[in-house]
Amino acid sequence: MNAAAVLNGLLIGGFYALVALGLSVVFGVLRVINLAHGAIVILGAYLAYWMSAWLGLNAFAALPLVFVVVLVLGYLLQRYLLTGLLIRRPEGALVATFGLSLALGGLFTIWSGSGPHALRGPLVTAGISVFGIETRAIYLVDFGVAVVLAAVAYVVLNRTRAGAIIRAAAADTGTAGLMGIDIRRVYAVTFAVSAAVAAITGVLLGATFSFTPDSSTQYLLTGIAVVVLGGVGNVLGTFCGGLLLGLVQSVAAAQFGGGWRDFTVYALFFIVLAIRPQGVFVRTRKVTG
C-alpha cells in the first residue's frame, strides 16, 4: 500500500473529523440535523477572508476573532430563533437551518462574488517530511487542531459538570427541566460552541484548500458521512470516522484512480448504514438475561 496515501489520508481525515465535530454534537444534544452546518463552516472561511482584506490579518491571526464572532452569532441564533422552533416542532428547526444555509450562501455571493477564494498565511503552501514521507504542513496543523478540539470536547462532555448537564439535557429534556436545568441555555451554548468550532474549521479549510459560496453542501455531506460512520454525538467516534473517511478516500484514489474516490466513500456509507446504523465506533452493550 502507498505509504504517502495512508499518511495524507489520515491527516486529511483529521480535517474531516473537525468538519463533523459540531454537527455530531448538535445532532446528539439537540436531536436536529443542522443543515446550515456546511454554510457555517464556509462562513468561517469568508470571515477570515474579509478580516484579511479589511484588517490585513492572516488566516491564523483571524482564528480567535472568527471563533468569538460565530460563538456570539450562534448563541443568539439558537437562543432566540431555533430553540423556540425546536420546542414546538423539530421540523421547524430543520427548515430554519436550511433557510439559514441559503441565506448565508446568498450573502457570500453578494459580498464576495461566486469565484473561488483561498486564505493566505504561514504554512499554507509549505511542505514537510514526516517519517520520510512528503506532506503538507497545513495538513499537520489541521490534524493537530482536530486532535486538540476532539480531546477538549470529550473531556468537557464526559468529565465535567457542564458536560453532565448537556448529557442530561440530551437524554431527557423533560426530566432535565424538572431538575432545574435551563434547557434553552444548554441548547444555545451547545449550538454556539459547535458553530464556533465549525467556523474555525472553515478558516483552516480556506488555508488548506479553496472555497466558494457553493462549497457549503460539499462539507455538509462530508460531515454527515463522518457522523454516520462515527456515531451521532460520539466525539471519539466522530474523530475515528473522519480518519476512516480520509483514509478510504486517499487510498482509493491512489490505488484505483480519482474516479473511485467518491464511489468508495458512498459505498462505505451505505454499508455502515445497513450493518451498523449506530456507527462503526459505537460500542453496543450485550443484554444478558
Next chain:
Amino acid sequence: MPRTRALRSVIPIAAIALAAAACGGGAAGSADGPVVIGASMSLSGSLGVLGPPLEAGYQQAVADVNAAGGVSVDGTKKKVKLVVLDNGSDPNKASSQARELVLKDQAVALLGFTTPPIVTPTALAAEQQRIPFVTSLTPVRAFQQGGKSGWKYAWDLFFDEKDQAAMAAKALAMAKGNKKVVLFTDNEPDGAMERPMYKAAFQARGLTVAGDYTFPVGTTDFSSFITSAKAKGAQLLAAQMTPADGVALWKQLRSFHFAPQAAFVAKASDAEYWWETLDRSAQGTLSEGYWSPSAEPASAIAVVKKTLGKKYGMTSGNMAGATMAYTAATVLTQAITRAGSTDPDRLDTAIGNTDARFPGGHIKFDRSTHTATTPYYVTQWQKGVQLQVTPPLKGVTFEQPTAGLRER
C-alpha cells in the same frame, strides 16, 4: 335552451383560447414595443463569477445597436430590449427561464451563457420553443454533442476543443526539460471529452504522457496524484478543472515542491480571480485565451475598445468573455436587421448566413454543425496579466520554469 347552454359553455373556452393566442406566440412580440431578446445567465452560483463580463458584453451590444437607431423590422427601426434572468448556475432553472423569456417576456430570440451544462439545456429549450438562440463561450464540439439530433435554431461561435488541445501541446513542447507531461482532468463532460484529445495532441508533439489523473469535481486533495507525478519525473503539467479545484491543486503543487517547467490549466485559470486568489503562485501559469486583441484588425475592435476595454482592460480574461458575448449579441441583432423580421425561421436563416468580421473575430457558421470556430491562444500569467505566448507575440517572452510554483 340546450343551444344557449352549449353557447354559454363555449364562450369561456373561446375567451381562454383568444387570451392564450394574445399572450402566446412570443416570436410575434408586441407590434409597437421594442424587440425583446432574452438571456438566462449564471450571475450567482458556481459559475456566477463568469456572469458579469458576459452580461456587460450583451448590454453593451444592445446599447450600441440602440444608439444606432435599433434593428429594422418590417421596414421600421425598433429599439432592442435585453431581458436577463439569473439562473443561479442551475441547468434546470436555465431551461425553465428560457421558456419563461419566450412565453412571458415575448423574447424573439435568446442569447446563451457559457459551458455546456448551462448552454445545452437553454439551447434545447429554445429549440422546443422554435426560437433562435445564439451563444458563445461553449466549445463547439461540446455544443454539437448537446444537440443529439442536430440543431435547427441554436448557433454557437467559439473555439474547437481540438485546437485547444493542439495549442496546449504546442506551448508545453516549447518548454525545456524531459518532455514528460502529467494530465489532470475532472469528470465534467468537457473534461471527459477533451482528455483523449489532449493525449493525442501531446503524442503528436513528441510529449510522453507520464501520468493521467482523473477525479470528480469538488476534489480537494490531490496529494496522491502529485506524489505519483513527481515519482514519474514529469516536468510538464496540463490540467482542465473547475476554478475552485484548480486553486486547491496549485496550492498543493507548491506544498509538495512539484515545480514543472511549464504548467497549463484550462478553465480554472482564465479569469482575474486566478491571480487574485493565488497571487505570486500564479506567476507563469499557462492559461487559455479565446480572444486576442492583437489578432483582430483595429477597426473591428475599436467599438469594444472604448467601452468594454476601458472597463476590463484589453488583455484581461474578463475582456475576452465580454467581447465574445458582445459578438454573439451583435451577430443576432444584425441578423434581425438582415431578416427584416422577427419571424423565427427568417431570423434563423439570417443567422446562418452570417459571414462578417466582428470584434470577436470573423464569424461564418457551418450550416451542418451550427457552429463558427474562432481561434484559440495560450496565454501566460505574468505579474497579474495574461499575455499571449502561443502563437508567439512580438515583445512577449514565454517564461519558464513556472516561477510561481518554484518560489519559496
